Amino acid sequence: MDDTRIQDLYIITTARKRDTLEWNGELIPFLMTAGTESKLYNRKVIIDSWNNIGKYSDVTDAFFIFDEQRVVGSGAWVKSFLKITMRNNWILLSATPGDAWSDYIPVFIANEFYKNRTEFIREHIIYKRFGKFPQVDRHVNTKRLIRLRDRILVDMDFDRQTVSNHEDVHVRV
Known part of the structure; x- marks a missing residue:
């Protein structure tokens, strides 16, 4: 399988969703799990909370899923969010944008x-x-x-x- 276009996946979500492993259930149909490198896709999947978004501000050429709208105002989360979006593909999921x-x-x-x-x-x-x-x-x-x-x-x-x-x-x- 040619996976040169497949990117690492980072899911930034609430601490509760990270801790309850809610996103792991969403990844199962795609044969992916968090925390380990996918054997099928040869890419890593990271699930972390908005509290730790700053750790990923230097990541490039990845795909980010931002779960829940937490980028309001002009604080550290917004600055990290903007830095990430300039260098990566991304989507923001929110029922209340x-x-x-x-x-x-x-x-x-x-x-x-x-x-x-x-x-x-x-x-x-x-x-x-x-x-x-x-x-x-x-x-x-x-x-x-x-x-x-x-x-x-x-x-x-x-x-x-x-x-x-x-x-x-x-x-x-």
Whole structure:
């Protein structure tokens, strides 16, 4: 088997998912296991938590799966994430990708929609004029932001197993 195009796999997930070996079950259909070099593919599989993402910031020519959206803000995790995405193939898996436009900044930078955080802020954020600290007043050019968000999000259809049961409870005030 010619495996010259197959890359090492790094899965960055929550500490709980790493410790419960949840991802090992996902790898079984692909005849892969974590922690050992795959005999079939001759590549390694590493599963680690977001807490340790900095250990992998110098890895190159690998494939990263980032499980859960943990790249919000501008801290160490975001810096490591951006460094990794510049040198590797990657995908970010999350059921809740962002609550506000600022949550998308690292992902937009990783997808090369913006060069850096400053460019995003300059193009899209208007701050309140008389605040004691920088507060976002509003976002501008949101049609572009929606278009960019739609380029990176993938809708997943699923069947919900739960049944909604609504009850009105009347109370005295």
